[in-house]
Amino acid sequence: MSTPQAARTAKAAPTKTPDASRRSQRSRQAILDASMELVGEVGYNRLTIEAIASRAGVGKQTIYRWWSSKAAVLLDAFLSVVHDNGYDNGIPDTGDLEADLKAVLRATADEFTDAGFEAPYRALAVAGAADAELAQEFVERLQEPGLEVYIRRLRLAQEAGQIAEDLDLHLAVELLLSPFQQRWLTRSGPLTYEFTDRLVEMALRAFR
Amino acid sequence: MSTPQAARTAKAAPTKTPDASRRSQRSRQAILDASMELVGEVGYNRLTIEAIASRAGVGKQTIYRWWSSKAAVLLDAFLSVVHDNGYDNGIPDTGDLEADLKAVLRATADEFTDAGFEAPYRALAVAGAADAELAQEFVERLQEPGLEVYIRRLRLAQEAGQIAEDLDLHLAVELLLSPFQQRWLTRSGPLTYEFTDRLVEMALRAFR
Amino acid sequence: MSTPQAARTAKAAPTKTPDASRRSQRSRQAILDASMELVGEVGYNRLTIEAIASRAGVGKQTIYRWWSSKAAVLLDAFLSVVHDNGYDNGIPDTGDLEADLKAVLRATADEFTDAGFEAPYRALAVAGAADAELAQEFVERLQEPGLEVYIRRLRLAQEAGQIAEDLDLHLAVELLLSPFQQRWLTRSGPLTYEFTDRLVEMALRAFR
Amino acid sequence: MSTPQAARTAKAAPTKTPDASRRSQRSRQAILDASMELVGEVGYNRLTIEAIASRAGVGKQTIYRWWSSKAAVLLDAFLSVVHDNGYDNGIPDTGDLEADLKAVLRATADEFTDAGFEAPYRALAVAGAADAELAQEFVERLQEPGLEVYIRRLRLAQEAGQIAEDLDLHLAVELLLSPFQQRWLTRSGPLTYEFTDRLVEMALRAFR
DNA sequence: CAGTAAACGAGACGGTACGTCTAGTCTTCGG
DNA sequence: CCGAAGACTAGACGTACCGTCTCGTTTACTG
Structure with missing residues (x-):
């Protein structure tokens, strides 16, 4: 993002796209963690952005800035857990x-x-x-x-x-x-x- | 539903159970029709009880009185359409x-x-x-x-x-x-x- | 309001004007009271509609339904106090x-x-x-x-x-x-x- | 503001007081100009610090560093214009x-x-x-x-x-x-x- | 055939959450 | 090492619906 091209692109596209390089990893992880906790506690329908923000100690805007919906948050949260857990060891092959x-x-x-x-x-x-x-x-x-x-x-x-x-x-x-x-x-x-x-x-x- | 038993049951249960025999079929059908129309227009997530009531020319309470959720309304609406269309004549048996x-x-x-x-x-x-x-x-x-x-x-x-x-x-x-x-x-x-x-x-x- | 004219007028004006005859006086007074209390406690700039609603035990929409701004609420609140206190006894005339x-x-x-x-x-x-x-x-x-x-x-x-x-x-x-x-x-x-x-x-x- | 006294005061108070001698006059004037423009365009209530900063091509912090409120900015802005215009030559004295x-x-x-x-x-x-x-x-x-x-x-x-x-x-x-x-x-x-x-x-x- | 009780259309109510906006603070990076 | 840029926490905004609760008004059974 600090290459000349990137800088030029950023200027060429004055849309409200936030600068990902300045993103707070601390907030990101807190949001993903809070989402997983809350969905387990209250289920999806009663999961609210406000509750995620509050639990994560984060402003609501920080969620809206980086995700388009609570489902998108949850997808990232889930994938983050899955990847942390190693995930894909493949299926064993015993021959049978x-x-x-x-x-x-x-x-x-x-x-x-x-x-x-x-x-x-x-x-x-x-x-x-x-x-x-x-x-x-x-x-x-x-x-x-x-x-x-x-x-x-x-x-x-x-x-x-x-x-x-x-x-x-x-x-x-x-x-x-x-x-x-x-x-x-x-x-x-x-x-x-x-x-x-x-x-x-x-x-x-x-x-x- | 207008049998003596039904009447007695209604009296025996002074809970807010409505008297089905006095139900307005006109309203019922208007609600089912409005539901099917609206779910086609805006999808399920943006389908609201208020919109159904308004489209059907019905008070919200009339919906809440007879159904427990918008999904329940929609299930009835869908089944009503399915049954009206003759539904399932079974699978043909040509031998093959x-x-x-x-x-x-x-x-x-x-x-x-x-x-x-x-x-x-x-x-x-x-x-x-x-x-x-x-x-x-x-x-x-x-x-x-x-x-x-x-x-x-x-x-x-x-x-x-x-x-x-x-x-x-x-x-x-x-x-x-x-x-x-x-x-x-x-x-x-x-x-x-x-x-x-x-x-x-x-x-x-x-x-x- | 039950005269034929009134009924016709109501239908002729389908604007979102709420029905004043059904207004809850209890809520109205609670809102006015809460406004006067809060403006005394935190001042006007920090006076919020949310706080008024919360203090009055009222939904925000009930405020927005009847008033156009927090200043309008406060004007009513102030006038209500003024009128309750007798207000206008006029200026004494001792001749001097x-x-x-x-x-x-x-x-x-x-x-x-x-x-x-x-x-x-x-x-x-x-x-x-x-x-x-x-x-x-x-x-x-x-x-x-x-x-x-x-x-x-x-x-x-x-x-x-x-x-x-x-x-x-x-x-x-x-x-x-x-x-x-x-x-x-x-x-x-x-x-x-x-x-x-x-x-x-x-x-x-x-x-x- | 760049007199020795001012500088000394700044040093004597090691609180987050900024060093006035290093202040950018270019930014200062841009902020004052932007304030006057914007207050004329949108009025005071809709005048925001963010808009001033954006119009002046300045970071928000640069405003917060030197002024305590948007009203303080505006007061400086207004006085700056008034003084530039020569201000008050006094009231003529024709004898009448x-x-x-x-x-x-x-x-x-x-x-x-x-x-x-x-x-x-x-x-x-x-x-x-x-x-x-x-x-x-x-x-x-x-x-x-x-x-x-x-x-x-x-x-x-x-x-x-x-x-x-x-x-x-x-x-x-x-x-x-x-x-x-x-x-x-x-x-x-x-x-x-x-x-x-x-x-x-x-x-x-x-x-x- | 009048009296009455329940369902009805309407919509105000106390609430919750939405998605947006701005305040004021904190962090990064280029000049 | 200052300042622009802008991401951050915080929280109010005004809106949309929720599900509940009156209001009169039909409507249909009952006495």
Whole structure:
């Protein structure tokens, strides 16, 4: 931002874009932390910008300056936690695809049952479903990376000849994960191991 | 509702339960119509009870008297439209399961692309995802009946020996429909015929 | 308000004018009371609509519904106090004009030195000086009635031949009271009895 | 402000007093100019420090460093203009006191009707009425010097035996000017020549 | 067929949160 | 190392709706 070009660009675009290089990292982190805390305490609908600002010890304008909506704040907050926790170790490859997938889905079921994870994630899913603009960010930054680790595991299986070589891997992962996500989102049924195991078995039959 | 029992019940419960037999059908319908119109015009988040009341030419209290939330209003409004349109005649049975399913999913894709249908349905899905209480109603009154027609068709195929006889039909329908619903809800991809056809093919492999 | 005309008028004027007949007198009085209290405590510049609403136990909208600015609230509040206190007993007529005016001005000086009176009155004078629209109301409803009682006393003196018969009484009262008001408003000097007595004497010389 | 004394004072008070000797005269003048422009454009209430800083091409801190309030800025700005314009050459002395005063008051009425003069002067009067601290500066630096020129003229008349020799000249000037200022400040009547002439005549009767 | 009780249209009410604005302070960086 | 630039905390602004609570006014059953 201190390069000549940047300076010129800043002058050429006199829009009210704030100068990111001067952003207070202290405030940013306090806002993200407060958001995660509050969404866990009161849920998304009762989460307010005012409460976030107050809890973070920050002026409201500082939130409005850097984010366009409370959902955008929450998305950053969630991603920040996810990345801090290491996130993407990928799916283990023991050679036994079915066992690997069952293990991962069981773990995912546990995760989605944990209140600390569920509240913000559901909030984001809801906000994304309601708002097309946010949906794109939600899908790109959170959902697609999640699918990608499955695709990589399936590709290994494909190379090992365990599943059909002409299989559309992206669609395959949708077939595997969507029933899980749909059940969770609409609460149309419990996320038991029984469910996840049967789901893996049935999906795998489609992959061969 | 004008039976002696109903009258007695009303007296036995001097809580503010309104007398349904005196309900104005004129107002009820005006509210449902206004809701459907407005959700199409401004979306769910900007849909307000005040606007519905104003558009319907009705006092706010008349809405609060009979419904617990704007989502509840919308659910009734949507079901009223669905029922008026004859709703679900079931899935045709030409003997060719794959062709039948492809045809129905293509039709469903068209339906979900229609703005008049999408706006209220998405609103309900969002409200259901956010609110557990409403979710149950949403699933029971709208989603499960939708699955049921698929289950019936699969049962016929099962009896005809076209799919595995020990197949869990409910789970099977989830496998078939969830990827579709998930794509639509999160807008993670387009609902093309290409997509629905491949989906049917892949799911059917899992059913045999 | 239940006459046919009134009903028709109401329909003919769909402006957002609130229905004064349904106004809560309880809230009105609470707002006026709170305004007078607060202006005495924190002064006009730090007087906020939010604080008035909070102190009065009233929603902000109830203030905005009935008044156009905090100065308008305060004007009503001040007039309400003034009217409750009897206000206009007129100026005594002992036959001795000089003595009567000196007595009244001494009393007025005392009044303008009382903090409970000064704070809101100064606030109104300031607001009126700054805002032309409010100024008119301030002058008409508060200042002119104040002058009027002096004019009446001078007219009696005029009829008794104590002052010039062609005297412009309005201008005469301005000559008498403006130095007092100006001193008070700009704090350019103290409002002592010495000052008010000399002022009356000098003004009276101009009246003969 | 750049005299040795001033510098010493600054050092003697190691509080955050800025070093006046390093003050940018360029910024100072730009701030004063911007203040006068803006107060004429938007009035006092909508005059903001931010707007002044922006118009003057100056950081906000540069204003806060040297002035305690926007009224203080404006007072300096106004005095700077007044002094540049030569200010007060005193009241002419043709020997005819009534004619001289009438001429000056007519000229003053014209001045107070001029928008370029009125806006900042009214702003200062309002600020002074609201804020006791500023009021003192306002009176001392702007109002008293104004009265002084009248006092000097009256003293000449007194020495010439045209008015009473025991007349309190300060009070006399208040009697003459306050009705004028009061009318202007509260807009309780028009500043016509008719008004100023009658005012002079009436006041002069009190002076003899 | 009058009397009456509940639902109704209307909208004022006490509140909460919104997104914007300005005040006055604090931080960064270029000249 | 001063000053412009502007991000920061703080909090009031005026608006929009919330859900509750009267107001009269229909409306439809009951005595």
